[in-house]
Amino acid sequence: MARLIWLGAMAALFFSSTFVLNRAMSLEGGHWVWSASLRYAFMLPILLAWTLASGGPKALREAFGLFGRNPVFWTLAGSIGFGVFYAGITLAAAFSPGWVVATTWQSTILATPLVLALLGRKVPRKGLAFTGLIFCGIVLVNLEQARGATDLGRLWGVAAVLVAALAYPLGNQLVWEARHGGGKRIPRIDQPALDAGRTPTLLLTIGSIPFWLILVAVTHPPAPSQGQVIQTALVALFAGVIATSLFLRARSRARTAYELAATDATQSLEVVFSLLGETLLLAGPWPGLMGVAGITLAVVGLVLYVCRQV
Template sequence: MFRLVWLGALAALFFSTTFVLNRSMSLSGGHWVWSASLRYAFMLPILLAWTLGTGGPRAVGRAFGLFAAHPVFWTVAGSVGFGVFYAGVTLASVFSPGWVVATTWQATILATPLVLALLGRAVPRKGLAFTALIFCGIVLVNLEQARNAPDVGSLLGIAAVLVAAVAYPLGNQLVWEARHGGGGRIPRIDQPALDAGRTPTLLLTIGSIPFWLVLVAVTRPPAPSPDQVLQTGLVALFSGVIATSIFLRARSRAKNAYELAATDATQSLEVVFSLLGETLLLAGPWPGPLGAAGIALAVTGLVLYVCRQV
């Protein structure tokens, strides 16, 4: 369990670059569609090179073979787990500061038990209690930051993050379900390659391509600036490749619903890392007593997840 939480926390560190850099690009006038779609355009060659370098041509062929065997599944999972998720996060950055997006995004820790229940998985009650404790901490952080910043973004931005908060665990859980037996319309994909982290990330990225092509065609955004391209490349590397691969690796090692919920709950640490990043790089305010109390509650919830195993 400790290793799962450690991997999740490390992933949260790299994930937090998303909120800081997306806000930076938004403030400089970059269109949110390019911030979203270019991330996955960069991720695809990086993941292919990584797979080729670590597993050789055979690993690349195996990955494409898995996609060819279940193209509908990977397109649906990729469009939901990567497409809807990241489009919502980047859209929100247009209306809200990075800390608002990061704190609202923590609704995903409550969405995870709902997704588990939707897919027929039992959710331990004490796991829900720890999740609620973490979420209460996030609410305290959000309340304090809202006091310090009169413009907390539009309802559209908040709604976009809430949709993303459901889409991300849903896409990830679809992959977990397929790897561990499938059922109903979810195919059974009994392949150890899916435990590596990079392989499901690559497959979900490929699966999301139709979503991004349609989004760009519909919105017709103006051409991105060189600075936006550079920052999007950094997000692709740190958050899209490194963080996602670590996180999916941690989830693949989870043996039951409790460990899955605990792993997903580590995303609460993104608030801490995002606050630090925005404070240091974008001159945001430091959290006060209420925010510190919220962070303490979130960390306490994570510690309880580790100490109270099922």
């Protein structure tokens, strides 16, 4: 259990680069469609090279074979877990201040039990209590950051993040369900390669390609700037490849609904890491008493996940 929390925490550290770099890109006027789609355009060659370097041509053939046997599943899971998720995050940056995006995104830790219930999995009550504790801590951190903000009417941004917060755990859980049993509508993909992290990340990225092509064709965004291209490349490496692979690896090792909820709850640390990143890189304010109290609640919640087994 402790190893799952550790992997999830490391993933949260790299995931936090998304909020910091998206904040920087929004200040420079970059279009949200390019911030989203370019990330996965960069991820694809990185993941292909990583798979080839780690497992050789055999690993690539195995990955493409897995996709070829279940193309509809991977396209659906990739479009939801990567496409809808990240389109919502970058769209929100065009409508809402960064603190609104960061606060609302933490609803994903509450969306996880909902996704588990929708897919017929048992939702542990103790896990829900700890998740609620973490969420309260995150709210306190972001309420402090929201002091002095006057623009509270960006409901489109809030709605986009809420959709993203549901789409991300849903896409991830579809992969977990396929790996650990499948169902009437979910194929059983009992392949150890999915436990590596990089393989499901690659397959979900490939599956999201139709979504991005359609989105670009529909929106016709203006050409991205050089700075936006560079920053999306960094997001692709840190959040898209490293963080996602760590996170999916942690989820693949979870064996119960409780462990899945605990792993997903580590995403709460993204706000802590994002706060530190914005403070150091974008001259954001340091947390006060309310912020410290929120961080403490989040850490206590994670410790309880580790100490209390079901």
